[in-house]
Amino acid sequence: MSRREVSFTVNGAAHTVSVYPMERLLDVLRCELGLTGTKEGCGEGECGSCSVLMNGQLVNSCLVPVLQAQGATIGTIEGLAGESGLHPVQQAFLKCGGAQCGICTPGMVMATVHLLGHTPAPTMEQVREGLGGNLCRCTGYTRIFNAVLEAAGSQK
Amino acid sequence: MRARPSEYELVAPGSLPAVLELLASEPGSWMPIAGGTELMVQYGAGKLGARKLVSLWGLPELRSIESTAQEVLIGAGCTYTDLRNDPVVAREFPLLARAASWTGSIANQNRGTLGGNIVNGSPAGDSLPALLVYEAELVLASARGTRRVPYIEFHTGYKQTKLAPDEVIRTIALQPRFAAYHAYSRKVGTRNAQAIAKLCLAGLAKTSGNKIEDVRLAIGSMAVTPVRLRKTEENLLGREWSGALISEARQALESEVAPIDDIRSSALYRLHVAGNLLQEFLEGLFA
Numbered sequence: 001m002s003r004r005e006v007s008f009t010v011n012g013a014a015h016t017v018s019v020y021p022m023e024r025l026l027d028v029l030r031c032e033l034g035l036t037g038t039k040e041g042c043g044e045g046e047c048g049s050c051s052v053l054m055n056g057q058l059v060n061s062c063l064v065p066v067l068q069a070q071g072a073t074i075g076t077i078e079g080l081a082g083e084s085g086l087h088p089v090q091q092a093f094l095k096c097g098g099a100q101c102g103i104c105t106p107g108m109v110m111a112t113v114h115l116l117g118h119t120p121a122p123t124m125e126q127v128r129e130g131l132g133g134n135l136c137r138c139t140g141y142t143r144i145f146n147a148v149l150e151a152a153g154s155q156k
Numbered sequence: 157m158r159a160r161p162s163e164y165e166l167v168a169p170g171s172l173p174a175v176l177e178l179l180a181s182e183p184g185s186w187m188p189i190a191g192g193t194e195l196m197v198q199y200g201a202g203k204l205g206a207r208k209l210v211s212l213w214g215l216p217e218l219r220s221i222e223s224t225a226q227e228v229l230i231g232a233g234c235t236y237t238d239l240r241n242d243p244v245v246a247r248e249f250p251l252l253a254r255a256a257s258w259t260g261s262i263a264n265q266n267r268g269t270l271g272g273n274i275v276n277g278s279p280a281g282d283s284l285p286a287l288l289v290y291e292a293e294l295v296l297a298s299a300r301g302t303r304r305v306p307y308i309e310f311h312t313g314y315k316q317t318k319l320a321p322d323e324v325i326r327t328i329a330l331q332p333r334f335a336a337y338h339a340y341s342r343k344v345g346t347r348n349a350q351a352i353a354k355l356c357l358a359g360l361a362k363t364s365g366n367k368i369e370d371v372r373l374a375i376g377s378m379a380v381t382p383v384r385l386r387k388t389e390e391n392l393l394g395r396e397w398s399g400a401l402i403s404e405a406r407q408a409l410e411s412e413v414a415p416i417d418d419i420r421s422s423a424l425y426r427l428h429v430a431g432n433l434l435q436e437f438l439e440g441l442f443a
Binding site: 001019020021022023024043044045048051057058059060062063064065067068070111114115129130132133134 | 159161162163164165166167168189191192193196197199200201209211213214237260261262263264266267
């Protein structure tokens with residue numbers, strides 16, 4: 001099979017890459033664009049470490065063939081912090097100790113950004129559901145969920 | 157072993173007619189892929205047999221939910237998120253909305269599609285018992301035209317369906333006549349998010365006083381396909397609430413199912429829990 005060109009926008013910048021159409025969006029982000037903030041955990045859509053936003057929707061980038069991202073707007077962890085510093089969600093994770101080994105953290109943060117995008121003041125139940133597809137083997141989740149609530153409070 | 161991307165072809169013709177043309181040109185050689193929540197898992201593990209895939213993702217023809225005078229027509233490419241957000245689905249088919257809400261995670265709900273769940277044909281598919289009790293019909297499309305198949309006849313065996321090699325599911329058609337029914341469903345799994353069901357029961361019933369006037373029951377993860385529980389329904393139909401009702405209904409259920417043993421649960425557990433769920437449904441009916 002042959003490579004073909006696929007174009008999309010990542011964190012506001014237009015990219016055209018020459019790829020095999022079944023390459024996983026995860027691998028293209030990491031290997032072609034050098035955006036290694038997005039992690040691979042399970043590689044089968046169970047753990048959420050590879051979460052990114054595609055056209056505003058939270059997706060597992062390990063399950064997206066790159067051809068399906070043609071024309072899409074992608075958001076990754078690298079796109080959150082601005083010139084003025086960390087994104088409020090990142091700031092809240094830092095303040096609440098919502099990270100330990102760090103592998104799940106980019107996915108947790110992206111899931112939080114997605115959740116707060118449509119539910120700015122979530123209940124704990126909504127936080128649990130919004131981050132239900134993101135597994136963490138270190139923290140026991142309490143500090144992560146507290147960070148989400150903290151971030152929601154700081155956005156008010 | 158990881159799959160090698162160079163060994164796979166994926167095309168996105170961009171419209172349903174173009175997809176159907178491609179499927180018709182080489183029947184059986186092209187595998188449709190929608191949100192990838194099933195096929196990309198197999199692909200990632202190097203276990204995807206198909207080498208030529210055609211993308212259905214984002215086709216507008218498959219992504220709408222429309223109401224006609226008689227039916228609600230759900231495009232097969234609607235995601236679980238689409239189903240959760242649709243007011244007509246919430247009002248008329250709450251069991252479907254609920255099943256969508258407990259399928260996978262939010263990220264999987266944003267990509268997994270109702271048509272994909274049906275074609276995949278897993279006995280554990282979360283939306284499938286709901287489609288059985290609502291008596292869904294499937295509109296199958298090919299370059300030859302369209303045809304309708306009652307959903308209950310669609311699965312012919314474990315992961316076997318009536319879909320022809322050149323066909324895709326275009327629409328899931330549902331009749332909005334169950335809004336007044338008591339609706340029950342419960343999924344039993346290892347955790348709330350992401351778990352694949354050990355068992356899932358969906359039930360609809362209409363009562364008048366203490367009498368069961370109509371009842372529909374379907375169960376997932378029990379047999380090699382999701383199944384409608386006709387004998388249990390017959391046992392309950394027209395009956396009035398009594399102390400014996402539950403035990404007799406449980407016996408009817410046990411007599412009509414042949415539970416599977418698999419990695420997620422044992423036959424004995426499934427049989428016992430199925431009876432418990434049936435009991436919970438009946439107790440809720442007369443509470």
